[in-house]
Amino acid sequence: MTHPWFTASTRPRVLAHRGLVTPDAAALGVSENSFAAVAEAHAAGAGYVESDCHLSVDGVVVLFxxxxxxxxTGDPRPIAEVTTxxxxxxxxxxxxxxxxxxxLDAFPTLCFNLDVKAPGAAADAGRLVAPHADRVLLTSFSDARRRTALAAAAAAGGTPATSGGSGTIARAVAAAALRSDRLLARALAGIDALQVPERHNGMRILTPRLLAAAHRHGVEVHVWTIDEPADMTRLLDMGVDGLVTDRADIALSLVAGRGGPEHPL
Structure with missing residues (x-):
């Protein structure tokens, strides 16, 4: 059964990376992951905003x-040592x-893709998203942290979508390379999406084989961070399900201009 997060738009999806900061907004001093950046992504027509979760010293989950x-900001302090x-x-x-x-409250029509960056933020983030679980995907580079957030959401009555952490991605990449459907099924159990870079440390992560294998198991593949129109077009032609991009305005226009039906998973 498809999680409601995936019904907010048809594929391919555009995920506004840390909101949207256009060159004009940047010239005015607007930063990524700010209220203004999220509002700009919403105004541009983005259905999805990708952001990150940290915990302030007074226990508030902030997008940073x-x-x-x-x-x-130029301030050297860790977020975990600063008050809200x-x-x-x-x-x-x-x-x-x-x-x-x-x-979650100010943008009730937006879907959020939340990367839990700090271990201390995982349980609180899960609890906060539980009432909004139909429009939240939780992830983390740490699969343990991701599972902590999901467990907290479940305890509070919500079931967000989720994408795999670095361990899940490594196992999926290896299983696809080995052409082992059994290992791939094990790696992707409970996973709704793989969110990957094209390459990492000189190694190609996204391959046609991985994409096809994920699709066989009903798992979407989103690629980050794609800002050049030529790269967007190339990846969409390849069949990826979503683009995580700093230029959601450009990506939305490009996707709209392509027209046609969504590609099958």
Whole structure:
């Protein structure tokens, strides 16, 4: 049975990576994973926003990618040592802080693809998304962290969709290379999507064989982070199910221009 997260749009899906920050917005100081970036993705027509979960020192799940504030704000402190009030001050002229709870409440028609970055954020993120589980996909590079978040959501009465962590992806890639459907079925058990880069550390991850194998098991394949139109077109022609992109505005226009029916899974 298809999870409701996947019914928000037809394939191919466009996932706005950390929201949408256009060059004009960036010139005004808007940062990724800010309230303004999520709002811009929504205004552009994105059905999906990909974001990241960290936990502030006062126990609030915030949408932020890095462990520290250095790259985005110039403040070297880890997010885990900063209060929500301090984060609000730091992000005030960068598009505004957005917490997970705010994102789910303020954008009730958006679907969220949430990568749990910090171990301490997993249980709280799962609990918060439970009432919104029909429009949330939970993931993490750590499969253990991902399972913790899913378990917390289930305990609170929700069943989000999920994509595999790095261990799941490695097992799926190996099983596809070995042409072992038995190993692939084991690797993809309980998984709704594989979200992968084309390459990692010089090794090709996305292959036609992996794509076909995932599709045989009813698992979608989303590729990150794809910002060039030529790469978007090439991957869509290959048959990927979704693009995670910093330029959701461009990707949405490109997908709309292609027209035609969605490709079969």
């Amino acid at each position: 990618h890095d462990d520290t504030l250095t790259r985005v 009030a301090e984060l609000e001050d730091l992000m005030a002229d960068r598009g505004g802080l957005i917490t997970l709870e705010q994102a």
